[in-house]
Amino acid sequence: xxxxxxxxxxxxxxxxxxxxxxxxxxxxxxxxxxxxxxxxxxxxxxxxxxxxxxxxxxxxxxxxxxxxxxxxxxxxxxxxxxxxxxxxxxxxxxxxxxxxxxxxxxxxxxxxxxxxxxxxxxxxxxxxxxxxxxxxxxxxxxxxxxxxxxxxxxxxxxxxxxxxxxxxxxxxxxxxxxxxxxxxxxxxxxxxxxxxxxxxxxxxxxxxxxxxxxxxxxxxxxxxxxxxxxxxxxxxxxxxxxxxxxxxxxxxxxxxxxxxxxxxxxxxxxxxxxxxxxxxxxxxxxxxxxxxxxxxxxxxxxxxxxxxxxxxxxxxxxxxxxxxxxxxxxxxxxxxxxxxxxxxxxxxxxxxxxxxxxxxxxxxxxxxxxxxxxxxxxxxxxxxxxxxxxxxxxxxxxxxxxxxxxxxxxxxxxxxxxxxxxxxxxxxxxxxxxxxxxxxxxxxxxxxxxxxxxxxxxxxxxxxxxxxxxxxxxxxxxxxxxxxxxxxxxxxxxxxxxxxxxxxxxxxxxxxxxxxxxxxxxxxxxxxxxxxxxxxxxxxxxxxxxxxxx
Numbered sequence: 327x328x329x330x331x332x333x334x335x336x337x338x339x340x341x342x343x344x345x346x347x348x349x350x351x352x353x354x355x356x357x358x359x360x361x362x363x364x365x366x367x368x369x370x371x372x373x374x375x376x377x378x379x380x381x382x383x384x385x386x387x388x389x390x391x392x393x394x395x396x397x398x399x400x401x402x403x404x405x406x407x408x409x410x411x412x413x414x415x416x417x418x419x420x421x422x423x424x425x426x427x428x429x430x431x432x433x434x435x436x437x438x439x440x441x442x443x444x445x446x447x448x449x450x451x452x453x454x455x456x457x458x459x460x461x462x463x464x465x466x467x468x469x470x471x472x473x474x475x476x477x478x479x480x481x482x483x484x485x486x487x488x489x490x491x492x493x494x495x496x497x498x499x500x501x502x503x504x505x506x507x508x509x510x511x512x513x514x515x516x517x518x519x520x521x522x523x524x525x526x527x528x529x530x531x532x533x534x535x536x537x538x539x540x541x542x543x544x545x546x547x548x549x550x551x552x553x554x555x556x557x558x559x560x561x562x563x564x565x566x567x568x569x570x571x572x573x574x575x576x577x578x579x580x581x582x583x584x585x586x587x588x589x590x591x592x593x594x595x596x597x598x599x600x601x602x603x604x605x606x607x608x609x610x611x612x613x614x615x616x617x618x619x620x621x622x623x624x625x626x627x628x629x630x631x632x633x634x635x636x637x638x639x640x641x642x643x644x645x646x647x648x649x650x651x652x653x654x655x656x657x658x659x660x661x662x663x664x665x666x667x668x669x670x671x672x673x674x675x676x677x678x679x680x681x682x683x684x685x686x687x688x689x690x691x692x693x694x695x696x697x698x699x700x701x702x703x704x705x706x707x708x709x710x711x712x713x714x715x716x717x718x719x720x721x722x723x724x725x726x727x728x729x730x731x732x733x734x735x736x737x738x739x740x741x742x743x744x745x746x747x748x749x750x751x752x753x754x755x756x757x758x759x760x761x762x763x764x765x766x767x768x769x770x771x772x773x774x775x776x777x778x779x780x781x782x783x784x785x786x787x788x789x790x791x792x793x794x795x796x797x798x799x800x801x802x803x804x805x806x807x808x809x810x811x812x813x814x815x816x817x818x819x820x821x822x823x824x825x826x827x828x829x830x831x832x833x834x835x836x837x838x839x840x841x842x843x844x845x846x847x848x849x850x851x852x853x854x855x856x857x858x859x860x861x862x863x864x865x866x867x868x869x870x871x872x873x874x875x876x
Contacts, residue, residue, distance in 0.1 A: 327778050327809040328450065329415070330393040335382045337363045338840040344827060350805030352823030353813045353842075354853060359829045360840030361813050365452065365783060368392070370420045372450060373443030376428045384424035391419045394449055399778055401448055408441045418442070450779045451768075458764045458787075462752025467738050468731040470767055471720075474700050474774050477692040484685045484732055491678045491728060498671050505668065508661040515661070518639075519654040525631055527644050527651075535629050542622040545615055552612040556605065570598050679728075686733035693734065694722055700770065707766035707800065712793040713759065715744040758788030765797055772804055779809040786816045794818040817857040821874030826850050850875060 332343045338360050355361050370376060371392045381388045397414040405412040411433045419431040430442045460466040472481050508515075541548065574594050581591040632644065641647045660667075701718050708716045719739040727733070739748035740755055740763070748754070755763060765785055772780055782801070786794050798819040804810050805824065814820055826845045831838055845853055854871035855863045 327395050328392060328811075329395050330391075331364075331368065332389070332391040333364065333367045334390070335386050335388045336367050336390060337380045337382060338831070338838060339363060339367070340382060340839050342840075342842050344842055344844065346809070346811070347825050348805075348809055349824035350802050350822060351809070351811045352820045352826040353811065353829060354815070354820050354826070354857065355829035356831075357815075359831050360842075361783075361829050363840055364829065364842070365454075365781070365813075368450070368781075369452065370422070371418045371442075372446030372452075373430075373439050373441075375439065376420070376422045378422065378424060378426055378428075381422060381424050388422040389419065390422075391417060393417050394778070396449070396778070399448060401445075404445065404448065408437070408444070410435050410437065410441075418445070448778070450781060452781045452783065453764070453768060453785060454783045458757075458760050458785075459752070461738070461755075461760055461764055461767070462750065464736060465731070467736050468734075470771065471693050471697065471700070471736065472689075472731075473771055475692040475696045476774075477689055480685060480689045480692060481731070484682065484689055485730075487678065487682050487685055488728055488730075491675070491682055494671065494675045494678055498668075498675060501664070501668055501671060504660065505664040508657060508664060512658065512661040515654050515657045519651065519658055522635065522647060522651040522654065525635060525647075527632070527635075527647055529645055529648070532629070532632055532644050535625055535632070539622070539625045539629060541615075542618060542625060545617045548615045549612065552608055552615065556608050556612060570594060570601065574598060682728050683733070686728070689732040690722070690724060690734055693736075697722060703770050704763070704766045707769060708762060710800065711762040711766065711796050712790075713742065713762060715742070715746075716759075716763075717741040717748070719748050756788065758790075758793070761785055761787055761789055762793065762797065765800060769800055769804055772808060779811065780804070781811040781813070783813045784815065785812065786814055786819055789816075791816070791818055798822040815857070817854045817871065817874055820857060821854055821871070826853070828853055847875075 327348060328346050330343070330345050333339045334341045353361060353364075366374075366377075366380070367390045370390050394416045395414065396416050402412050413433050416433055417431075419434075421429045421431075430437050430439060432442070432445065472478060574591070577587060577591040577594060581588045632647075635647055636642070639647060639650050641650060697720050701720060704718050705716060708714075708718075717740070719741070721735075721737040721739070723735045723737070725733050725735050729735070738751045740751045740759075741748045742754055742756075742759055746754075751763070752760075765782075768780065768782075768785075785801075786797055789797060794816040795818040798816075799822070801810055801812055801819065802822045812819060812823070820826065827842055828845055828849075829840060829842045832841050833839075851868055851871045852863065854874055855867040858870055859867035
């Protein structure tokens with residue numbers, strides 16, 4: 327339960343601190359006094375996103391802090407999962423700066439808003455005037471039935487399996503699209519692949535072929551120049567080697583006269599050795615040069631094939647052609663194996679449909695089992711709330727499709743008056759009737775889900791005094807087993823609270839500020855009398871107020 331609330335520097339609130347009790351708590355105040363501001367601040371504690379324009383003084387941070395007694399709500403596992411320190415008296419704090427920064431803490435441990443939002447769902451249920459309209463929302467109707475049926479585990483399992491099912495369906499659509507495209511391209515891809523495979527390409531092949539082509543294309547020039555070089559190296563009288571050998575003999579005769587001459591002799595010896603090797607290699611090269619028109623033609627054809635393939639595939643080299651070949655092999659393989667892949671995926675979908683159908687059937691039975699009891703309890707409460715002839719009908723129909731909440735279609739109908747026809751609940755009920763139906767639903771839900779705190783923001787909208795009295799009785803009974811906070815304009819409801827707070831505006835010379843104070847016995851009488859008769863309070867209004875408090 328919420329035990330304390332502190333709000334600083336938020337909207338019209340400068341600084342308020344209140345302590346709350348168990349049971350049924352009332353909050354009253356004139357329209358515009360700031361009740362919605364307090365709810366907005368409380369929403370921030372529960373993980374709502376901050377509106378930085380709501381900071382009262384931009385030079386100071388806004389701080390909202392709430393204390394919660396959670397000793398009876400089995401939240402230790404949640405705190406462990408979220409890596410938070412568990413305290414029976416847990417403190418949640420939000421800090422907001424005008425710069426746009428916002429921080430959240432649980433027991434002084436920083437948390438993300440997602441974690442705070444999850445925790446808030448365990449702590450407080452805020453019912454606003456707008457939420458009454460959700461009675462006509464199909465998702466909300468399922469939520470009510472599933473909460474009462476205690477079928478949350480089945481619903482979670484179903485949604486998990488549904489997610490997997492939709493993923494498989496998406497994969498099937500994509501595979502069929504790929505298969506259709508691959509079928510269109512298969513013949514052409516296969517032709518391109520065969521063309522590349524028949525070329526028998528290897529890395530480095532193009533460079534080797536281009537070198538060999540140059541050699542075969544220039545046999546005459548190679549023979550002429552290699553022969554000339556060999557003659558210059560070896561021919562008697564003009565050959566370089568013969569001349570160098572004669573020079574070597576001359577230097578050998580004087581080598582012993584000085585180290586300088588010995589060095590010259592060694593150097594010319596090295597040159598002769600190198601030229602001997604060079605002569606041998608030139609001779610070998612000359613021996614290899616041979617006109618071969620057939621090889622020249624074959625080499626040229628192979629190179630032209632490579633050049634054509636490179637042009638066709640916009641490739642710079644053989645390495646890129648080999649990469650393209652791998653990609654074509656993959657495309658052809660997909661086409662050739664598509665039927666097997668398609669069959670496997672379709673079988674997986676059938677199996678998933680079976681799993682989904684099994685869980686959906688369990689959900690259906692759980693829901694079906696509690697609907698009669700829920701209708702009986704709701705109609706009893708509606709009778710207490712001044713709708714004795716109201717009849718509720720809930721239809722649960724099996725669908726052939728896997729829907730968001732199972733294989734069920736759920737319809738809520740209401741006949742508000744005796745002999746009236748059943749109509750969709752959002753069309754059959756007036757605003758006041760919707761408020762009473764929502765209170766009946768909340769009362770049943772509260773007993774089922776055991777929320778620590780429930781806040782009603784003007785649940786009494788559109789109801790009369792007599793009905794408000796009955797509504798107050800239900801709220802009071804709910805307060806016997808949980809903390810109930812009601813924001814109300816009706817004295818009949820305000821009189822039933824165990825405690826009573828009043829929100830009001832206070833004007834100073836420089837600003838208007840929202841304040842809140844707890845009312846004691848005499849103050850409560852005055853507040854209820856004002857709610858009954860306006861600002862000109864008479865003794866009859868006070869007497870009526872005392873009667874409401876008794």
